[in-house]
Amino acid sequence: MYEDDKPTHECGVFGMVAPEADVARLTFFGLYALQHRGQESSGIAVSNGRAIRAYKEMGLVSQVFNEEKLRPLVGHLAIGHTRYSTTGSSKLENAQPFVVESALGPLAVGHNGNLTNATSLRRELLNRGVGLTGTSDSEVITQMLAGGEGRTWDEKLKVFMVRAQGAYSLTVLTRDTLYAVRDPWGLHPLCLGQLNGGGWVVASESCAFGPIGGHLVRSVEPGEIVAINEDGPRTLALMPAPRIAECLFEYIYFARPDSQFHGTTLHAIRVAQGRQLAREAPAAADVVIPVPDSATPAAIGYAQESGIPYSEGLIKNRYIGRTFIQPDDHLRKVGISLKFNALPDNLNGRRVVLIDDSIVRGNTSGPIVRLLREAGASEVHIRVSSPPIKHPCFLGVDMATYPELIAYRLSTPEICAFLGADSLAYLSLDGLIQASRRDSDHFCRGCFIGQYPVEIEGVDKEVFELR
Numbered sequence: 428m429y430e431d432d433k434p435t436h437e438c439g440v441f442g443m444v445a446p447e448a449d450v451a452r453l454t455f456f457g458l459y460a461l462q463h464r465g466q467e468s469s470g471i472a473v474s475n476g477r478a479i480r481a482y483k484e485m486g487l488v489s490q491v492f493n494e495e496k497l498r499p500l501v502g503h504l505a506i507g508h509t510r511y512s513t514t515g516s517s518k519l520e521n522a523q524p525f526v527v528e529s530a531l532g533p534l535a536v537g538h539n540g541n542l543t544n545a546t547s548l549r550r551e552l553l554n555r556g557v558g559l560t561g562t563s564d565s566e567v568i569t570q571m572l573a574g575g576e577g578r579t580w581d582e583k584l585k586v587f588m589v590r591a592q593g594a595y596s597l598t599v600l601t602r603d604t605l606y607a608v609r610d611p612w613g614l615h616p617l618c619l620g621q622l623n624g625g626g627w628v629v630a631s632e633s634c635a636f637g638p639i640g641g642h643l644v645r646s647v648e649p650g651e652i653v654a655i656n657e658d659g660p661r662t663l664a665l666m667p668a669p670r671i672a673e674c675l676f677e678y679i680y681f682a683r684p685d686s687q688f689h690g691t692t693l694h695a696i697r698v699a700q701g702r703q704l705a706r707e708a709p710a711a712a713d714v715v716i717p718v719p720d721s722a723t724p725a726a727i728g729y730a731q732e733s734g735i736p737y738s739e740g741l742i743k744n745r746y747i748g749r750t751f752i753q754p755d756d757h758l759r760k761v762g763i764s765l766k767f768n769a770l771p772d773n774l775n776g777r778r779v780v781l782i783d784d785s786i787v788r789g790n791t792s793g794p795i796v797r798l799l800r801e802a803g804a805s806e807v808h809i810r811v812s813s814p815p816i817k818h819p820c821f822l823g824v825d826m827a828t829y830p831e832l833i834a835y836r837l838s839t840p841e842i843c844a845f846l847g848a849d850s851l852a853y854l855s856l857d858g859l860i861q862a863s864r865r866d867s868d869h870f871c872r873g874c875f876i877g878q879y880p881v882e883i884e885g886v887d888k889e890v891f892e893l894r
Contacts, residue, residue, distance in 0.1 A: 437615060437681060437823050438523070438539040439464035441507040441635060442598035442605045444655045445626025451500035453639045454507040457628070458488045460635040463683055464539070465511035468522035472535035475502035476603055479533040483508075483522045503657075504605050506598040508537035520561035524600070529573035531580060532602045536572065538565035539631055540594030540615055540823040543883050548590070568595065581663050584608060584652050588666055592881050594674075594823040596647075598629055605629065605655045611668035612880050613649030614822050614871060616677060616688065619660060620644055627655045632686035643687055672871040672880035676824060678863045679813045680721055680784050691864060694724045699862040700812040700854060701728025701782065708852030709733060710808040712778040716740035718795065719767075725812035726782035733780075740774050740781075740799060741767045763794035775803030785813045786842070787826065789833035793846045806849045814856045815839065818877040826874055 439461030443450055454471050469491040470483025480500055484491040488509060508523035524535040542548065545564035548571060552559065557570050571590065577583035580601050587608075594614035599606035607629040609617045620628040620636040620643050628636060633643040647653055650667035653660050674681070677688070684694035701724065715735045717726035720743060730737035744766060779799055786792055786809075796807050815834030820826040829835050833842055843851035856875055860867050873879040 437464055437631075438511060438537075439509040439631045439635075440537040440539050440596055440598045440617070440629075441631070442505065442537070442600065442607065442629040442655075443622075443626060444504050444605050444657065445622055445628075446503040446657055447624070448503075448622065448626055450503060450505040451497045453622075454505045455488065455492050455497060456638050457630060457635040458507045458509050460638050460683075461509055461631055462488055464631060464681065465509040468510045468519070469508065470510075470522055470524050470537075471497075471500055471505060471507045472524045472526055472537075472600055473500040473502040474504040474533070474535075474600055474602055476504075479526055479535050479600060479602070481524060481526045481535060483519075483524065485519055485522065504600060504603070506535055506537050506600045506605065508598075518561075521563040521566070523565055524598075525566050525569040527569055527573050531583075534569065534573050534580075535600040536565065536569040537598040538568055539596045539617075540610065541821065542567065542591055542595065543593035543821055543881050544591070545593075568597070572599065580604065580606070581652075581654065585664050585666075588650070588652070588664070593821075596631060603656060606663075607647050607651075607653040607655070609647045609649055609651055611650035611666055612670070612672040612871070613667070614672055614674050614880075616673075616682065616686075617647040618643055618645065619647055619653065627660055629653070629655070632682050634683040634686040637685075646689075668880070670880065671869050673865070673869060674822070674824065675813075675859065675863070675870045675872060676785075676820075676874070679859070681824075684724055689865070696863055697724035697784075697812070698728035698731070699864070700859060701725035701730075702732040703728075703858040703862045704782075704810055704812050704852075704854045705729040705732035707855055707858050708810050710735075710778075710780045710810065710850065710852075712780045712806070712808055714738045714740070714773065714777050715780045715782060716773070718781065718783045719743040722782045722784045722812065725784060729780065729782055729810060729812075735780060738773045740770055740779060740802075740804075741795070742770060743767055763791060763798055767795065767798065769798050769802035771802040774799055776805055777803075778806040778808070779804045780808050780810055781848075783809065783811050785816060786811055786833065787816055788831050789842060789845060792848075796847045800847075807847075808850045809843070809846065809848045809852075811851075811853045813859060814853050814875045816874050818874050820874050821879065821883045822871065822873065822881070824874070 441457040472481035542564040596617040597608040652663040715730040
């Protein structure tokens with residue numbers, strides 16, 4: 428999926444306790460592995476058992492940190508964050524981790540997700556006289572913990588979980604303890620790992636463990652609070668919701684393909700999605716190609732199941748979007764050519780099955796189809812390894828509003844005509860869930876069917892046009 432036409436990434440959270448390690452440096456590499464979850468800002472906070480020191484800035488992990496910035500971050504506990512804004516604008520005041528002083532000492536918080544009752548919680552804080560410097564619900568979480576009920580951090584976290592609604596995977600750093608907190612619905616992932624040389628790690632995804640010499644131990648369970656210090660992890664509370672509601676887009680797109688969910692890599696799950704798509708929506712074609720890189724596993728599965736050869740038809744320039752230099756008007760008009768180059772030798776005179784993982788706004792799928800035709804493709808059949816996205820997400824994914832969602836406005840044949848494809852078909856919701864290897868009641872399906880696991884507060888109906 429082209430970057431301008433996809434659900435924008437969430438955030439990546441990371442934390443570790445390792446008395447014998449350079450935790451700031453290891454956190455840097457952990458965040459580097461989670462960069463796909465957010466590219467707007469990065470930050471690290473470190474505790475030495477007495478005080479917390481932090482640094483954060485706008486930009487990619489490699490742009491924000493260098494040896495000079497890491498050197499002062501000395502200690503044995505750390506959290507890190509890489510951000511994409513889902514609530515709150517993209518500015519330094521909303522960068523994380525948030526660090527505050529409280530009656531119990533210093534506190535730092537990193538958050539992935541979105542509180543659906545943030546408006547009322549924010550109003551409550553302001554009425555109590557709490558000053559807020561940013562506009563994100565993550566700052567609301569930090570202030571709720573710093574000034575909330577409870578005599579200890581353990582008690583404050585339990586109270587927070589009763590008050591908060593929506594999606595949150597948290598790393599919380601105090602003077603001497605790292606906490607990992609996952610919302611009761613388990614909407615977004617959070618996992619626990621162990622360093623091979625000693626020490627414990629928490630991250631949004633297991634792909635962050637390998638680069639720092641660690642391994643996955645288990646997932647943090649929905650509704651679980653895990654406290655980690657030099658003695659290791661302990662579960663403080665386990666308060667799951669009556670129904671688990673994992674985000675299906677983690678399975679389709681967000682999580683890195685080498686991350687593990689429930690003992691299976693996302694790559695294997697996405698290959699299974701492609702195989703199911705081939706069974707549901709066959710096409711008479713000569714070659715299967717993906718929209719790189721996110722649709723590659725599904726394209727492999729489609730080719731395996733259909734018997735149509737897999738090939739590369741689009742080469743992605745992975746450095747577009749990694750610069751602060753904006754394209755001029757002419758480059759904007761040819762924008763898809765900045766992102767992809769076609770391979771005419773693999774396309775000329777061939778009927779192509781183009782595999783994508785999702786279509787959100789539909790702004791870029793049409794130009795990709797034209798690019799393939801200009802390279803000589805005789806037919807282009809689009810197959811999508813997720814169902815049509817007809818509803819916004821209010822739980823940590825910047826999906827788009829109703830008027831922006833092409834599947835909300837147009838039928839599948841109308842979308843096909845708009846994109847200029849010879850045919851278009853989506854994976855069914857039942858097929859997606861079957862390929863994802865979990866029970867059907869295990870997922871949040873809000874963006875597909877408009878039913879959310881929690882009540883959504885404060886929605887601007889003129890923008891979202893809720894029906």
